[in-house]
Amino acid sequence: MKKLFLASAIAVSAFSPSVMAADEVNVYSYRQPFLVEPMLKEFTKETGIKVNVKFAKEGLAEKLKQEGEYSPADVVLTVDISRLAELTKMDVVQPVDSKIINTNIPSQYRDKEGEWFGVTTRARAVYSSKDRIGKLPASFDYLDLAKPEFKGKICTRSGKHPYNVSLVSAMIAHYGEAETKTWLEGVKSNLARKPQGSDRAQVQAIKEGLCDVSLGNSYYLGKMLNDKDQKAWADAVYINFPGQEAKGTHVNISGMAMAKYAPNKDNAVKLMEFLSGDVAQGMYAQDNFESPVKSGVKRSDLVASWGDYKADTLSLDEIAAHHAAAIKLLDEVKFDL
Structure with missing residues (x-):
């Protein structure tokens, strides 16, 4: 499993109780570094909350299951609805009830139980x-x-x-x-x-x-x-x-979920709310050429040039x-x- 994880430029090399302070949040990500690091850096800039990230191509659900209540993970970022479904099936995530997230993300792009949320389409x-x-x-x-x-x-x-x-x-x-x-x-x-x-x-x-x-x-x-x-x-x-x-x-989604035993739950909610908001949604659209899920956030001019469908x-x-x-x-x- 060790080989699966690569620390990003903004990540610590490993998570431990010593890094789980009140001003930090820990992320496990299936998404590639260049696709999410700009948003995470902007989150830190706006909130002062440091983001520690582990990236993986596979195996995150199994890792969370193995770590259990000792897992340092707060938020999981995924690339596909099947990954989100796997997280819920293995019972390694928890519901999030945030008025901000529920307002920003249409119901068709979030789990009815609040266990996962689409971020882009x-x-x-x-x-x-x-x-x-x-x-x-x-x-x-x-x-x-x-x-x-x-x-x-x-x-x-x-x-x-x-x-x-x-x-x-x-x-x-x-x-x-x-x-x-x-x-x-x-x-x-x-x-x-x-x-x-x-x-x-x-x-x-x-x-x-x-x-x-x-x-x-x-x-x-x-x-x-x-x-x-x-x-x-x-x-x-x-x-x-x-x-x-x-x-x-x-149409598929990239998505997010809160880890079941998130040690920094308040910061996790703040990060998830940020990723559903105007700033991050705009960055996803302009930098990643994905379509934002939040109503009112425009697609990039390039994506719009491909036409509506x-x-x-x-x-x-x-x-x-x-x-x-x-x-x-x-x-x-x-x-x-």
Whole structure:
């Protein structure tokens, strides 16, 4: 487990009772450092409360369970509804009743029991090659990825990555397990290569001619366009929002929850309220190219330039409920093999 955690520039190397003072708050984060550190630094600047962070790619729920009442964690930041569902299922978080948070975050993006809250939204988009495919029609839907016309043209990261698991979960909610399994088999047969890499790596593969379309979160396009080494990848694709004439585009969240045994509970609430407020929400929008959940906070000009789209209204609770079934289907079709 030790290898999973990397201390950020603003984090201490380890948590201990000596660092759990009244002016500090401890965070466990699945989100990458560059995505959250600007907001955490701003929180410290405004409140004087120091933020200690441990970052991980996996294993946080298990770590919290193992640590139990001795855990130093106050707040958990996640990248996906499935991660939030895992935290609640393993009983390692606690409800938060904050009028500020409940006012800032719409009910559709928070747990009815108050055990987790969405902080930003992102669309599970489909990228297409400008040269070989062009902009996909408005009628394009996720179901189309299983059609013969995309034979050998699709790239994606692991089917069992949380982003894809949530999409498959949504498909199950809409179409049932049998039809979703048939769809997964079709998508698998259309893959240009074995699932691998990140969402950005799929766009790179399109630029290099290895495939023509890929699945990827919308905010990555903004990140690539603002990275001198990756801009050429982004310039080679169109971003498409599937389901505009059907169920709508699948939307997921990044989120937050309070650890069950938070030793700095008051500071944890303050941090969570800050992340739901105008300043942090604006930073998420402008710096990360994510869509804020708080009403009235504008998307960045770049994100707005991609156009408006109809989002799938399926509840996040329902998506999370099909997580286990989605994993089962991905195993059954041997999607990653």
